[in-house]
Amino acid sequence: MSDAGQVDDLTQVAANLNKLAEFALDTAKNLGADAAKISTGASFQKRLVVDNKEFTLANSLASRSIGIVVHKDQKKGSASVNITTEDSIKHAVESALALAKYSVPDPALIFATKAEAPPASPLNFLYEEKLATVELDQMREIMQEVLGRLGADERLALERYEMSVDISFHALGSTTGMRQAERQTMASWSFMGMGRTEGEVTGFDYDGNFSLNAAGILPRSLVDADQFVKRVLGMIKPVRCPSYRGPILLTPRAVQELLMGMMLYHAGGRQVMDGKSRWDKAVGTRVVADSFTLTDSPHDPRFSGATAFDGDGVPTRSQTILERGVLLRHLHDCYSAKRCGATTTATSGGPFALSLSPGNVPLKELTGGQSQLLVVDRFSGNSDPIKGDFSGVAKSSRLYVNGEDRGSVTETMISGNFFAIADAVLGISRESEIVSGSFSSPYVLIDGVSVTGQ
Amino acid sequence: MKQILQQLVAGHSGFIELRYHKRTSNSFVAQKGRVDVANHSVTEGVGVRALVGSAWGFAATADISEAAIKRAIRQAQYNASALAKVRAKGELSLARGRLSHLDFTGPGFNELVAMPLADKLGQIVSLERKLAQASSHMHTARCRYNEIIEEKSIVTSDGAACSLRIAQPELSLTAIAEKDGERATGQRGAGVNGGWECLMAHPSLHDAVGETAKIAVDLLAAKYPEGGQKTVILSPAVVGLLCHEAIGHTVEADFVKAGSVAQGKIGQRVASDLVTMADSGNETIAGYAVGNLPFDDEGVETENTVIIENGILRSYLHNRETAAEFGVQPTGNARAWLFNDEPLIRMRNTYLMPGTRHLADMIAEVDDGYLVEGAGSGQADANGEFMFGTGYVYRIKDGKKTELLREATLSGIAFDVLKTVDAVSQEFLWDLGTGYCGKGQAAKVDAGGPYVRCKITVGGEQQ
Numbered sequence: 001m002s003d004a005g006q007v008d009d010l011t012q013v014a015a016n017l018n019k020l021a022e023f024a025l026d027t028a029k030n031l032g033a034d035a036a037k038i039s040t041g042a043s044f045q046k047r048l049v050v051d052n053k054e055f056t057l058a059n060s061l062a063s064r065s066i067g068i069v070v071h072k073d074q075k076k077g078s079a080s081v082n083i084t085t086e087d088s089i090k091h092a093v094e095s096a097l098a099l100a101k102y103s104v105p106d107p108a109l110i111f112a113t114k115a116e117a118p119p120a121s122p123l124n125f126l127y128e129e130k131l132a133t134v135e136l137d138q139m140r141e142i143m144q145e146v147l148g149r150l151g152a153d154e155r156l157a158l159e160r161y162e163m164s165v166d167i168s169f170h171a172l173g174s175t176t177g178m179r180q181a182e183r184q185t186m187a188s189w190s191f192m193g194m195g196r197t198e199g200e201v202t203g204f205d206y207d208g209n210f211s212l213n214a215a216g217i218l219p220r221s222l223v224d225a226d227q228f229v230k231r232v233l234g235m236i237k238p239v240r241c242p243s244y245r246g247p248i249l250l251t252p253r254a255v256q257e258l259l260m261g262m263m264l265y266h267a268g269g270r271q272v273m274d275g276k277s278r279w280d281k282a283v284g285t286r287v288v289a290d291s292f293t294l295t296d297s298p299h300d301p302r303f304s305g306a307t308a309f310d311g312d313g314v315p316t317r318s319q320t321i322l323e324r325g326v327l328l329r330h331l332h333d334c335y336s337a338k339r340c341g342a343t344t345t346a347t348s349g350g351p352f353a354l355s356l357s358p359g360n361v362p363l364k365e366l367t368g369g370q371s372q373l374l375v376v377d378r379f380s381g382n383s384d385p386i387k388g389d390f391s392g393v394a395k396s397s398r399l400y401v402n403g404e405d406r407g408s409v410t411e412t413m414i415s416g417n418f419f420a421i422a423d424a425v426l427g428i429s430r431e432s433e434i435v436s437g438s439f440s441s442p443y444v445l446i447d448g449v450s451v452t453g454q
Numbered sequence: 455m456k457q458i459l460q461q462l463v464a465g466h467s468g469f470i471e472l473r474y475h476k477r478t479s480n481s482f483v484a485q486k487g488r489v490d491v492a493n494h495s496v497t498e499g500v501g502v503r504a505l506v507g508s509a510w511g512f513a514a515t516a517d518i519s520e521a522a523i524k525r526a527i528r529q530a531q532y533n534a535s536a537l538a539k540v541r542a543k544g545e546l547s548l549a550r551g552r553l554s555h556l557d558f559t560g561p562g563f564n565e566l567v568a569m570p571l572a573d574k575l576g577q578i579v580s581l582e583r584k585l586a587q588a589s590s591h592m593h594t595a596r597c598r599y600n601e602i603i604e605e606k607s608i609v610t611s612d613g614a615a616c617s618l619r620i621a622q623p624e625l626s627l628t629a630i631a632e633k634d635g636e637r638a639t640g641q642r643g644a645g646v647n648g649g650w651e652c653l654m655a656h657p658s659l660h661d662a663v664g665e666t667a668k669i670a671v672d673l674l675a676a677k678y679p680e681g682g683q684k685t686v687i688l689s690p691a692v693v694g695l696l697c698h699e700a701i702g703h704t705v706e707a708d709f710v711k712a713g714s715v716a717q718g719k720i721g722q723r724v725a726s727d728l729v730t731m732a733d734s735g736n737e738t739i740a741g742y743a744v745g746n747l748p749f750d751d752e753g754v755e756t757e758n759t760v761i762i763e764n765g766i767l768r769s770y771l772h773n774r775e776t777a778a779e780f781g782v783q784p785t786g787n788a789r790a791w792l793f794n795d796e797p798l799i800r801m802r803n804t805y806l807m808p809g810t811r812h813l814a815d816m817i818a819e820v821d822d823g824y825l826v827e828g829a830g831s832g833q834a835d836a837n838g839e840f841m842f843g844t845g846y847v848y849r850i851k852d853g854k855k856t857e858l859l860r861e862a863t864l865s866g867i868a869f870d871v872l873k874t875v876d877a878v879s880q881e882f883l884w885d886l887g888t889g890y891c892g893k894g895q896a897a898k899v900d901a902g903g904p905y906v907r908c909k910i911t912v913g914g915e916q917q
Binding site: 048051052054055056057058059060061062063064075076077078079080081082083084088092095096098099100101102103104106136137140144157158159160193194196201202203204274275276380381382384386387389391392393395410411413415450452 | 489516536575712830
């Protein structure tokens with residue numbers, strides 16, 4: 001018994017799934033569906049787990065799934081199964097049709113046509129043979145080296161460190177003639193831990209990243225581990241944060257948590273369709289500060305979300321969403337596009353690889369220019385996307401006084417309004433970071449936030 | 455399936471745990487007059503854990519043939535052996551606890567399985583329509599229904615051999631009201647371990663359409679509460695969130711081992727003596743809590759685990775491994791989300807025991823404070839620092855419940871807040887049955903409690 005053979009297995013499983021997908025489409029038509037879409041997926045995963053700095057679990061998983069969406073008399077039903085036999089698929093199609101029968105008619109139901117969804121050009125960087133054949137022993141050796149960094153300081157209580165290597169395949173097909181398939185290898189890892197000294201426990205912190213090639217696992221893991229250790233140990237001996245209303249500096253992680261969700265909500269086609277977006281009639285107008293330019297680059301290998309096609313099977317493409325604060329487009333899938341009289345932007349399940357463009361101010365100038373400044377690294381709280389109000393705890397965050405780092409803070413809440421702060425940008429750093437392999441962002445200095453300290 | 459697993463586990467050396475798990479879930483979402491989701495899903499397979507020395511190996515297969523399960527056993531043993539050679543510790547012992555031999559069918563299981571999907575979907579569509587028509591200010595009405603039908607068999611090489619069939623339906627209503635460009639949201643929801651009738655009888659769904667719409671409309675004109683340290687009365691939903699997020703996670707033995715704030719505090723005072731808190735797999739206060747389970751995913755019978763008794767920390771939450779390490783009995787808290795997830799220490803129904811006071815009297819004693827209703831999302835940290843969103847707030851002035859205010863964010867250090875508790879009500883409710891806990895895997899949990907009066911930080915604006 002070993003890990004070998006999974007690459008061959010995946011090829012075989014993918015071939016079987018393709019046959020079953022065609023069977024499912026035929027079955028749907030034979031049972032009376034007007035149209036149907038099939039998604040299939042299979043993956044092999046190897047995972048190693050370290051708890052409290054010691055290996056505790058080795059894991060091997062094989063999974064597969066088939067999802068079916070049917071349209072019948074302008075009504076929709078869906079079903080999914082992980083038992084990939086013709087009987088179970090036929091039962092799933094019947095279930096989807098039964099649900100469609102009792103659903104509500106919706107004239108906008110649509111699947112992408114073959115013309116809208118031609119075969120996507122494969123992203124060859126998504127699959128590496130060498131990574132596909134990495135074995136548990138190799139993963140363990142890499143993790144042992146990384147553990148050397150994570151375990152060097154006893155004040156770091158490493159609750160969990162995981163690494164997994166996934167080999168996966170997913171495909172889409174529909175009765176409209178759309179056919180797409182993609183295979184991928186990915187190594188990913190995560191750390192979770194806290195600082196602990198005599199009489200003090202800090203809050204948790206976590207980080208994660210990925211590599212699409214075997215050679216990248218160790219060097220990237222080591223860099224991530226060093227940053228993680230520094231950040232966790234930096235939370236020990238927190239200082240009191242004063243209460244004030246004014247500027248805060250958002251790190252790339254905080255930009256993702258506090259600003260991105262709101263921006264994507266209001267740029268989202270589904271929210272436009274339902275009248276929930278405040279930017280429903282704002283295409284072509286400035287909606288946030290002119291220092292914000294936001295792009296989606298699904299073919300960029302730096303991002304874990306890179307993909308050749310979206311959930312509708314439409315080939316993805318790079319596109320700018322905000323340019324100097326101006327909303328250039330809403331993000332539509334086929335359904336919301338039809339409802340809004342627009343065209344799809346190939347973002348069903350997306351956007352996939354977002355970048356906020358850097359500015360031209362050195363980070364040191366951003367932290368140095370304020371008499372008191374909370375640098376927020378994580379936001380743990382609630383946001384009301386409709387009103388834009390947010391309120392929550394600033395986690396892993398630090399207090400700067402006249403440019404000097406006074407230390408981490410605890411029990412510090414921040415509150416404000418997205419629409420106000422997105423228009424009150426005091427500066428954007430020239431430095432950028434990629435957050436957990438999913439989003440690239442600079443540091444953003446914003447004004448008008450209420451900070452409530454201890 | 456249990457008999458097949460028993461045959462397969464026999465004859466293997468070392469510890470083996472086999473878990474067959476079939477989950478059927480049906481999900482419906484009706485919104486703005488259309489059906490966004492009408493989905494039927496089945497996930498089935500066998501997860502295998504093997505212990506070699508002090509290392510665990512896990513493997514899972516969606517192919518439930520005997521040959522495939524045997525391959526998964528060999529793979530799990532191979533994985534464990536590969537790790538065992540680098541483990542510093544020698545043998546790992548597992549506390550036995552009460553290993554289950556039950557074959558259990560939960561309340562409402564047969565009723566829910568027999569009810570046609572079309573009837574359920576029809577009622578969801580109807581509820582959404584009624585909510586949409588409940589007010590002229592309604593912008594969006596949304597009704598979401600999800601049911602999980604669980605079938606499991608668990609067999610271990612050291613004696614557990616049990617099976618269960620349970621049903622966990624849940625329903626939530628969301629209303630967004632709009633007037634003069636202002637919008638506000640009202641929400642109601644409930645989940646139970648039971649059938650359709652049990653779900654609809656949940657106290658939180660009493661007049662759910664009318665209440666959801668009314669809150670959304672009334673909040674249109676509401677202000678925000680002022681920030682700062684306040685006297686508040688927390689509703690059962692918020693108390694449940696506090697128990698689960700801010701205390702419960704810190705007493706999960708794997709977090710304790712890692713160094714959570716609860717480490718080394720057994721026998722110490724961590725709360726007011728009015729506070730008795732537990733996590734239960736077989737709650738008997740109301741009988742419908744979602745986290746009711748006869749045994750956990752290690753085959754250990756569940757119990758009512760008292761975590762804090764009259765303010766003193768009494769117990770952590772354990773699986774078989776941590777129980778052996780801490781020298782106690784396992785508490786039946788090992789749970790896995792799907793067949794291909796390994797069991798982790800998770801909560802079930804986490805709650806504060808009811809007290810002796812009445813809510814009305816507790817309000818009458820407050821000169822200036824808030825009554826906080828409805829739980830939003832919440833997060834807590836290893837040091838007990840927490841942050842919760844809430845649904846809405848009533849101001850309490852001179853002993854009277856007065857104006858309705860918008861949602862507040864609450865934060866603090868959990869054990870510090872529990873030390874300020876000075877009144878606990880008789881009234882009790884399980885009220886987080888639509889909730890899912892996330893800890894690498896999801897888990898269906900419930901939480902609740904009485905009304906509790908304490909001092910807490912309310913987030914708000916600085917001038």
